[in-house]
Structures are given as structure tokens and as C-alpha cells.
Amino acid sequence: MQIRRFFFGIAASLALLAGCATQPSLDVAPPIVFVHGNGDTAALWQTTIWRFESNGWPRDRLYAIELPYPSARDDDTKDQAGKTSTTQHMAFLKLEVEKVRKATGASKVVLFSNSRGGYAVRNYIQNGGGEATVSYAILGGAPNHGVWAIKGFREVNEFSGTGPFLSGLNAPKNANGDEVTGPVKWMTIRSEQNDKFAQPDGVWIGAKGTATNVNFVGPELKGATNVAIPQIDHRETSFSPVAFAVAYNFITGKAAATNNVTAESNIVLSGNVTGMGVDSLDPKSGNFANNLPITGAGLAIFETDQATGSRVGGPAYNNKIGADGRWGPFTTKTGAAYEFEITAPGYAITHIYRSAFPRSSSVVSLRAERIADADRQTGVILTFSRPRGYFDAQRDKMNFDGLTPPPGVPPAGAGVSTSTVKLPQAVDRAVKAEFNGESLIGRTWSVADNHLVVLELTY
Secondary structure: OOEEEEOOOHHHHHHHHOOOOOOOOOOOOOOEEEEOOOOOOHHHHHHHHHHHHHOOOOHHHEEEOOOOOOEEOOOOOOOOOOEEOHHHHHHHHHHHHHHHHHHHOOOOEEEEEEOHHHHHHHHHHHHOOHHHOEEEEEEEOOOOOOOEOOOOOOOOOOOEOOOHHHHHHHOOOOOOOOOOOOOOEEEEEEEOOOOOOOOOEEHHHOEEEEEOOOOOOOOOOOOOEEEEEOOOOOOHHHHOHHHHHHHHHHHHOOOOOOOOOOOOOOOEEEEEEEEEEEOOOOHHHOEEEEEEEOOOOEEEEEEEOOOOOOEOOOOOEEEEOOOOOEEEEEEOOOOOEEEEEEEOOOOOEEEEEEOOOOOOEOOOOEEOOOOOHHHOOOOEEEEEEOOOOOEOOOOOOEEEOOEOOOOOOOOOOOOEOEEEEEEOOOOOOEEEEEEOOEEEEEEOOOHHHOEEEEEEOOO
16 A cells, blocks of 8 residues: 655654554664665765664665666667666666675665666566565655656656656556555655656756656655655755655664764775766767776875865875775774875876765765866866755755855756856965855865866765
């Protein structure tokens, strides 16, 4: 039976969800496999993992997987450089689940996904044997009925609600017309109206004024527990404190002790260094995101002055990246902010400024960037990035280098996760970015000397 609920507060959410079917005790702590979305990395799950850890979930039972080529093909049936099909995506997830089951000895895992990751979860459970290996499936922001559902329009794409892929997943499974496969327990988490990929108008897919035939409830599934949360955006359906709260309650049957991240005294970081690929058959088509290691990359980490962004002494960490793309371990100073400097052949020297880390993490992904030819005459390029959510001018309090709202942020709707400032001259100075209480301080670096700057939010 489908349960459709519209929640207007965490307390109400937890009270309602506590009445769901019998849940496992937290003492069992089933392994959780986190599945990221289109073009994303495992790093987006960092704060969600911290919240589970802050509630006593063992670190070695929390796994964020990383798809080497995380973006969907334009045509799901045709090979495309640097992109994956639904079949490839599902096969990768299946292999990763088996690795986790073997490592933990668990017969079943929990799958917690965001966006496109929900497609792989559904495909695996319905068509890949996951019905026997998954106990709970949580889909945050998955466009389960498509980003568009227009007959004859791009139906070869997996995001088409009328295409063969989603039509197959959404076919009724029983006499009740359920769209989910049992005995797995299912939950969807969606935004009330602020998900860019669940909109009746095609504004976010480049077709403003065109009906998508998809509405705000598009992520819901008949037969699942469907949760709607006001104001959250597409990524926050998985990575926000309230999404964590309802997911935790769904798995355990009890409210989390805290939705916040509790601090650790000994903080050790590690992760990946990745880059961008180029289609060798069509080099003018632009770069594509991947999660593959960069040959010959190096990483230096500097503590920074939290008032000026200037480096405090020499590198606290300095190493070449191995063939597996991994860096670390690096033990931080409590409360210290850091600059991560990536050097790699064919890339700009990329400076990533981060605020202090409250806990250890093994999924600190760092991506080297390239300077576009059209920007070579620019003095400084600064990017303000919020990987775990979008910027919303009506909802958020934010400022980037004195500009409110930050450049490129639309006046309404949560649709962009980065803002870029281009300065005509390279004058060495501090740069400040603020977002809902989190503050970042970086420095300018010259494009003429092959440098780019990223100020990256944690929350």
C-alpha cells in the first residue's frame, strides 16, 4: 500500500514514520551503501556519513561507492565516451554490493541513493538480483517518472518518463499497481516544489515554457513510503539534515539522537584526486566529468589563516598521487582551515579552500580543473561551490566576494550549485564566501600563471 505523506517539520516526520513496519535494531547496524547521482562523486555523502557516525553507526559499515563514469548517455542504447548506460550503472552497483556483503558478512544491505543513483538501485533490485540482497531502498530526489515525459521527445534517454527504461521500471508489479519490487522496503524523499528535476515547466532542461508532463510528485512511487519536505532542493533530498533524519528513522524505527555532526578530536582525511576527460572522437564536444585518477597528479595541503586565507607555513602534506588516485592519510589540526593545491599535467593548478573538518573522512574527493581558452585573458577565476545542495536566492543567506546573490544564481528556484567570479586583473587579496552560517576565506591566484580557485562548502 502506498503511503503519501507531506511533512512540514522534522518532529512530525519522525512521529509518522515511527509507525511504519517493524524495523531492525540499531544494534544490528546493517551496512549502508550510498549511491551518488549523475556526474557526481562519493564525496557528496560525506556529511550524511558523518551524521550516521554521530549516532553510533560503525564507520566500517558505511560505504559510499563511486562510479568511474558517473554521467548518463544521451542515448542509453549507444556507446558514448565517458558516459554509462543504465545496464553498466546497474552492473557496477551490483558488484559493489557484493564487495560490501563479502567484507561485512551481511546477507543484506541498505541502499541510500540520490537522483540518478536511484535508477541503478531500482534496476538492480528489479532486474539484477537485488531483491534478495537489499533490505531497505531509500531514493532521494530520483526522477522516477522522468525529468520529462513527452511522447517522441528524447525517449532513448534514461531520464525520459515515456522511454523504455522508466516504463519498464514503473510497470505495475502486482494487482495493487505497485511500482516497487518486494520484499524490499522502499522510501522516496522529495522536495515539496523546489526540485529542479521535478517541475511542470521545462525551465531547468533548457525548454522554458514547455510542459514536461512531470509534476512535483514525480519522484514518488506507488507502494513506497513517500516523504515530501518543503524548501529542500534536488540534492538536499539526500544530503540535508532532514533527509538524514527521515532515512535514519525509516531504517531503525527510532529517531536519531542528533541530526548534527558531532566533532572528533582526532581527524584523519583521505580521498581521491580526479579530473576531466575529453572525447577523443569529438574533442570539440567539451570535457566530461569522471572519477578516474589523473596520471602524474600531485597534492599539497596548507593550513590557512582563517581571516586572510594566507598559508600558515609550508605544506602540511605534500605527495604524488598513485595509480589508484588515492591521497592521504592526512591528520588535521582541530579547527584548522586548509587549502588543497592540485597539480597535474594538462590541468590548471587548482586551489580548493575548505573550512575546518569536524570529523575524519575517506571520501574527500578533489577534482582538478581546466581553464577554458576563452578565459585565458582573465585575471582571476573564482568559483564558489556547494556540492551537497543548490543556491536559492529566496531561501538562503549568501554572499560571494561582496556580491549578493552570487553571480549566476537566479532570483527564484534552486537550480545552480556553483557561482563564478572573473576578475580582470590578478591582484593578490583575500576572497570571502558565505552561505547560511558557513564561511570560507581563500586567496586570488593568477590565470596567467595557470591557476584556478575554488571555495568549497561542506554543508
